[in-house]
Amino acid sequence: MMKRSTPLPVFGARLRRVRTAVRLKQQGLADLLGVDQATVSRWESGCQTPEVDVQAKVFQALMPYRSDDAALRRLVETSPECVHLVDEATHVCLAYSASRARDWKVGQRDMLGISLWQFATEEIQKAEEELDSSDWWSALLPEPKLFVTSQADDSHIRINAGQILWERVYLADGTPARLVSGRDRAA
Numbered sequence: 001m002m003k004r005s006t007p008l009p010v011f012g013a014r015l016r017r018v019r020t021a022v023r024l025k026q027q028g029l030a031d032l033l034g035v036d037q038a039t040v041s042r043w044e045s046g047c048q049t050p051e052v053d054v055q056a057k058v059f060q061a062l063m064p065y066r067s068d069d070a071a072l073r074r075l076v077e078t079s080p081e082c083v084h085l086v087d088e089a090t091h092v093c094l095a096y097s098a099s100r101a102r103d104w105k106v107g108q109r110d111m112l113g114i115s116l117w118q119f120a121t122e123e124i125q126k127a128e129e130e131l132d133s134s135d136w137w138s139a140l141l142p143e144p145k146l147f148v149t150s151q152a153d154d155s156h157i158r159i160n161a162g163q164i165l166w167e168r169v170y171l172a173d174g175t176p177a178r179l180v181s182g183r184d185r186a187a
Contacts, residue, residue: 006052006117006118006120006125007049007051007052007055008055008089008090008091008117009125009128009129009131009132010046010131010132010137011043011046011049011050011055012043012044012045012046012049013044013046013132013137013138014088014089014090014137015040015043015044015058015059015089016044017088017089017137017176018059018062018088018089018175018176019040019044019062021170021173021174021175021176022062022065022066022173022174022175023065024062024065026040026041026044027040029058029061029062032061033057033058033061043058056090059087059089059090059092065173066171066173066175069094069171069172069173069177071172072085072095072169072171072172072177073085073094073095074095076094076095076096076097076179077095077096077097077098077108078097079097079099080097080099081097081099081181082097082099082100082103082181082182082183083096083097083099083100083179083180083181084096084097084100084116084179084180085169085177085178085179085180086116086177086178086180087175087177087178088168088175088176088177088178089176090115090117091115091116091117091120092113092114092115092116093111093112093113093114093115093116094112094177095112096108096111103158103160104157104158104159105157105158106156106157111156111157116157119152119154119156119157119159121149121150121151121152121159122150123147123148123149123150124147124149124159124164126147127145127147127149127164127166130145131145136168141168142168144165144166144167145165145166146163146164146165146166147163147164148161148162148163148164149161149162149164149182162182162183163182163183164180164181164182165180165181165182166178166179166180167179167181
């Protein structure tokens with residue numbers, strides 16, 4: 001699995017949303033991680049942001065508390081649209097359509113379980129940062145976010161230039177996810 005080298009913006013809000021969705025108290029998470037509850041509180045309040053490797057460990061520790069959402073995954077995978085579904089906290093790819101696989105020039109299972117954040121264009125990174133100044137992290141159902149990105153070619157994935165739409169959806173266990181759809185400029 002590829003490792004993320006860029007920290008996720010708004011780590012604290014992401015962590016709080018996932019931790020509460022899986023019904024784990026701050027002390028319970030602290031016990032899992034071998035830190036004190038005050039550290040988890042500082043992370044969630046944004047007073048302290050852990051290093052990228054610690055961020056990954058935090059979300060990995062929460063994984064056993066999450067349920068698999070086979071129905072939503074199947075809907076995304078069979079969609080005729082160019083869509084993918086990511087865990088909102090980590091950008092880990094949960095599912096993507098055959099159209100998206102063609103767009104990315106990968107097989108339909110190649111990117112599952114991998115954080116897509118490492119492939120984010122400058123425009124995607126900027127759009128993610130803009131979520132902090134909106135109600136995205138506090139609202140139950142924030143307004144969808146529409147923006148335009150440039151093309152990016154990586155050895156693992158290709159992102160076409162065009163519009164991207166982010167919409168919040170919830171997995172069966174209450175965990176927030178992001179449905180990502182878009183059209184490239186040539187379409």
